[in-house]
Amino acid sequence: MPPIQYIVEGGHRLSGTIEPSGNKNSALPIIAAALLTEHPVTLDNVPRIRDTETLVELIRSVGASAEWESRNRLAIHAKHISAADLDPELCARIRASILLAGPLLARCGEVALPPPGGDVIGRRRLDTHFLAFEQLGATVTATHRLEFRAMRLKGADVFLDEPSVTATENALVAAVAAHGTTYLRNAASEPHVQDLAHFLVALGAKIEGIGTNTITVHGPATLGGTSYSIQPDHIEVGSLIGLAAVTRSPLRIAKAGVEHLRSIRMGFERLGIVCGIEGDDLIVPSGQTMKIHDDFGGHVPKLEDQPWPAFPADLMSIAIVTATQCDGVILMFEKMFESRMFFVDKLISMGARIVLCDPHRAIVAGPSRLRGAPMTSPDIRAGMAMLLAAVAAEGTSTINNADQIERGYERIEERLNALGARITRVPARDGG
Numbered sequence: 001m002p003p004i005q006y007i008v009e010g011g012h013r014l015s016g017t018i019e020p021s022g023n024k025n026s027a028l029p030i031i032a033a034a035l036l037t038e039h040p041v042t043l044d045n046v047p048r049i050r051d052t053e054t055l056v057e058l059i060r061s062v063g064a065s066a067e068w069e070s071r072n073r074l075a076i077h078a079k080h081i082s083a084a085d086l087d088p089e090l091c092a093r094i095r096a097s098i099l100l101a102g103p104l105l106a107r108c109g110e111v112a113l114p115p116p117g118g119d120v121i122g123r124r125r126l127d128t129h130f131l132a133f134e135q136l137g138a139t140v141t142a143t144h145r146l147e148f149r150a151m152r153l154k155g156a157d158v159f160l161d162e163p164s165v166t167a168t169e170n171a172l173v174a175a176v177a178a179h180g181t182t183y184l185r186n187a188a189s190e191p192h193v194q195d196l197a198h199f200l201v202a203l204g205a206k207i208e209g210i211g212t213n214t215i216t217v218h219g220p221a222t223l224g225g226t227s228y229s230i231q232p233d234h235i236e237v238g239s240l241i242g243l244a245a246v247t248r249s250p251l252r253i254a255k256a257g258v259e260h261l262r263s264i265r266m267g268f269e270r271l272g273i274v275c276g277i278e279g280d281d282l283i284v285p286s287g288q289t290m291k292i293h294d295d296f297g298g299h300v301p302k303l304e305d306q307p308w309p310a311f312p313a314d315l316m317s318i319a320i321v322t323a324t325q326c327d328g329v330i331l332m333f334e335k336m337f338e339s340r341m342f343f344v345d346k347l348i349s350m351g352a353r354i355v356l357c358d359p360h361r362a363i364v365a366g367p368s369r370l371r372g373a374p375m376t377s378p379d380i381r382a383g384m385a386m387l388l389a390a391v392a393a394e395g396t397s398t399i400n401n402a403d404q405i406e407r408g409y410e411r412i413e414e415r416l417n418a419l420g421a422r423i424t425r426v427p428a429r430d431g432g
């Protein structure tokens with residue numbers, strides 16, 4: 001497939017209603033966890049994006065059947081599977097290939113995984129996965145491949161060294177098959193971790209403490225099949241709030257999953273963007289003050305990411321581009337990844353007033369007028385932030401490597417164009 005470029009004619013107001021897709025980071029562990037049961041599973045609201053398509057290819061390669069029954073409905077049946085050698089090229093395409101470790105270890109007793117890929121946003125350690133598997137009775141060997149073995153997984157009292165999202169998900173899946181009770185302490189509690197836990201419960205698992213940082217699993221469970229619908233993507237909702245703000249447009253985000261939006265709404269409120277709620281819809285009115293709230297005493301405020309339920313790391317790039325259009329000064333503090341902020345040089349070349357203090361902190365002074373510019377997307381969220389900047393800017397921008405954006409956002413140019421954006425999707429001419 002040739003690389004994709006977006007050509008964006010900026011400066012147009014948007015309006016209308018848009019529905020977020022299903023959560024990518026829920027769909028990935030849930031598709032992998034469907035390998036735990038030999039009974040049929042039907043998943044609805046699966047985002048049809050590059051990451052899910054790649055994981056579907058991977059689960060087929062171990063013997064599961066996986067058919068798209070409609071655009072967003074996926075039927076999986078893992079009656080007989082074998083953790084035979086997995087394709088290194090497919091595994092390297094996505095971070096989520098590591099999520100096959102838990103279900104394949106549980107079903108097959110051993111698995112050898114080529115290293116995972118994913119966004120290049122800094123070092124991405126796997127040590128927490130290894131710690132959890134070892135405490136559940138597996139042996140782990142990490143050389144050019146990651147090898148996990150356990151003839152019988154045993155329940156344990158596991159304290160994770162950090163609340164890693166995918167490590168919590170792998171440990172949770174392994175614990176469902178383990179003999180005895182498992183406590184996962186210092187567990188991640190992101191909406192996607194909760195979604196996976198609810199899916200496992202629908203299969204027949206016994207899990208307590210969903211949504212907290214101590215998850216208790218009573219195993220081993222006798223699992224059946226189920227039909228399950230993936231929750232809306234709160235990161236996409238946050239991206240759409242940013243889009244409405246930077247284009248000063250009124251948007252209704254329908255079926256937004258408002259129960260998971262509290263910290264996200266608070267983050268945008270610090271930038272002077274206040275959203276309303278009507279049922280499960282989120283309303284972003286136009287005519288916002290977009291005035292950054294100083295801290296008490298007139299001090300420079302800060303927006304920082306932290307593990308859930310605080311403001312999510314995956315929205316930091318979107319928050320930065322949004323802040324460039326707000327009135328005031330704010331420190332943006334990205335604590336998790338070493339390279340996620342480097343894309344701000346592109347915003348600076350478009351006219352944004354940002355000082356990158358170090359790889360984790362940037363000071364944004366707004367508002368600034370953005371001019372269209374050529375850009376290349378380094379990762380999903382920086383790419384989406386660039387798309388927001390391009391839609392808001394005067395003039396035309398090009399975004400190369402838009403494939404990165406499409407790893408996480410389904411038919412995004414088509415859906416934003418329906419709101420009034422002017423984005424043309426073309427195969428990249430310069431290979432970019």
Ligand SMILES: CC(=O)N[C@H]1[C@@H](OP(=O)(O)OP(=O)(O)OC[C@H]2O[C@@H](n3ccc(=O)[nH]c3=O)[C@H](O)[C@@H]2O)O[C@H](CO)[C@@H](O)[C@@H]1O
Nearest residue numbers: 025096123124125162163164165166167307313314335336
């Ligand atoms: C497929 C998937 O679900 N990917 C998500 C998952 O990745 P993933 O599960 O890979 O991310 P982790 O939660 O393991 O953490 C990512 C990085 O943050 C650091 N870290 C983590 C927790 C912490 O309290 N402090 C800290 O500094 C880790 O050292 C690591 O370098 O969670 C990330 C953090 O929400 C998101 O960006 C990714 O979109």
Ligand SMILES: C=C(OP(=O)(O)O)C(=O)O
Nearest residue numbers: 095096118119314380381
């Ligand atoms: C970092 C992300 O994804 P992944 O972990 O799949 O690379 C993301 O969704 O922002």
